[in-house]
Amino acid sequence: MLVIAIGGNTSSRTALKLRDYLTEYFSREPSMLIIPTATSDPANFSEIQSFWAKIFKDVCLLPLHKKVNSFLSEEELHNKLQNYDFVFFSGGDQKRIIQLIRGHSIHRFLLEKNSSSLFAVGGTSAGAAALGDLCILSGSPARFESIKITSGLGLLKGYVVDQHFKERKRFGRLIYVVLKWKINGVGIDEDTAAIFRSDGELLKILGSGFAWFFEYDKDGRLGLCYKKEAEGEV
Numbered sequence: 001m002l003v004i005a006i007g008g009n010t011s012s013r014t015a016l017k018l019r020d021y022l023t024e025y026f027s028r029e030p031s032m033l034i035i036p037t038a039t040s041d042p043a044n045f046s047e048i049q050s051f052w053a054k055i056f057k058d059v060c061l062l063p064l065h066k067k068v069n070s071f072l073s074e075e076e077l078h079n080k081l082q083n084y085d086f087v088f089f090s091g092g093d094q095k096r097i098i099q100l101i102r103g104h105s106i107h108r109f110l111l112e113k114n115s116s117s118l119f120a121v122g123g124t125s126a127g128a129a130a131l132g133d134l135c136i137l138s139g140s141p142a143r144f145e146s147i148k149i150t151s152g153l154g155l156l157k158g159y160v161v162d163q164h165f166k167e168r169k170r171f172g173r174l175i176y177v178v179l180k181w182k183i184n185g186v187g188i189d190e191d192t193a194a195i196f197r198s199d200g201e202l203l204k205i206l207g208s209g210f211a212w213f214f215e216y217d218k219d220g221r222l223g224l225c226y227k228k229e230a231e232g233e234v
Helices: 012-026 042-053 074-082 094-101 105-115 171-181
Strands: 002-006 032-035 059-061 086-089 120-124 132-138 148-151 156-163 184-188 192-197 202-207 210-216 222-228
Touching (some): 002 184, 012 042, 032 042, 042 059, 074 105, 094 132, 171 184, 184 192, 202 210, 202 222
Parallel strands (some): 032 086, 132 156
Antiparallel strands (some): 184 210, 192 202
């Protein structure tokens, strides 16, 4: 399974690069199922779907949200998920994703797809933050004691993901989390997508920014590297 974490504020150019990468990987253009759980207002559904419908030919939005009843039984939901190659969590507040999705049948379905090579799951902003083994719910980069952590969806193994990384100056926040919780971290700039295998192997960086990798080793030391699409260099 591919896991795609996007730092937020995705441009059409980067979205098209992502579509082209997935099309090459799948040997066809994949179908996309958007889960907009993180947004604060269901009125945003149409805008979210409209953006991605300009990128992918087959796009569907599953209105799973605490303010909306999707009226789908477990069987109907499972059948719907089976029809899509790329499940995508939109942005907003990662706490909403954790509260509604973690432990839900959708979560179990995605975990079962870990071993499937021709399947992708991803998210942008809050949707990216929820993908790792740990999820940063909130916290100021200037006040580490304010940082709140919970278990993530566990779709990107061995990582905690932070987003809007360079733009919101979250270096200190992520370093603190990596050292305290003894886990690898990746911070992803806006308009940037990091594509992994579900076991944490990095495959590709797309977009205009950087992905920043913080590696925690068994001796408690921290290593930093960063990667950008154009150079692909550490």
